[in-house]
Amino acid sequence: MIGTFPFANPAMTPLRAAIAILEGPDAQTFAGTRFSSDIAALDDGAWQWSAWLDAQGRVRVFMHLVRVSDTRFLLILRGGDAPAFIAAIQPYVLRSRVTLQALPPRMPIDTAAMPSGTTWLMDDDIILGCGDYAMRLPAVDPTMPAQDWRRHAIRAGHPWLPETLDSRPLSAALDLDRLGATRFGKGCYPGQEIAARLHFRGGCKYHLRLLQGPVALPPGERLRHQGSAVGSILDSIEINAGHFLALAVLRDSLADGENLFDIGHAPHGGSRIVVGTPDRTPGTATHSRI
16 A cells, blocks of 8 residues: 655654563462463463553553563563553552562663574573564663664564553554464453454454555654544654654554555655555564565
8 A cells, every 4th residue: 555644754762661570479360360461371481472451452551471480570561661550550469469560661672583482581681582583671771772673573563552652552453362462261351351352253443554665653653544543653663774664553444545644743745655564474574565
């Protein structure tokens, strides 16, 4: 699909991952009843995609959930703020014997690719294998952060949820079932009924799309078509000089044909944007239709 997107190129800034620790005798049980993935099936030293949904099935938090042990989990949020997340989930702790602690956010940078779900924790360094790429989260920010991992993540349809999103997407809109972040036979968790209904019966009108062209698309910005909101940008990165790649949640009715996208405060002008779909093969990011 070819569209028009009038927007001046903003500076691309590195992302920072919020990090929280969940620990205590009831850590696994608490995580299992709050988060959407199958925590009981996760091995020590491995990670899985997971999410905290609201009662309407919308994604409050999307994360890498690392199982350090039965009583200790590392939650690496793809967007958001750890103290705010802890404040929001703390009322649900009740009598559970768990504590939640926020760590300083870290800047993910490039490192050698590792199989999806593998984790390296040593000397205050965190590495998450994501298939065709890996993310390293060092304790100290590098002076020249390399962020080519974002290109792989965008092509693979691995969402990052900017804090500036004006509404939280449904789990189906982010393809969380494809990633294994939502499981429907593991027991109840918030939003499970709606997430399962959308998974088995369909009905979600928004899904992930790739946008590619000469214009930088700022994360969190809303896409409009003929005056109506049709989606939002999740992440964007320059892949070579004057050429940008972005991951967006976009209304399905605009997945084909020619459409005009605009942003409320954008200047007049235009740039051609090609729209495609992320790779649907788990753990890879090399066959995107764009």
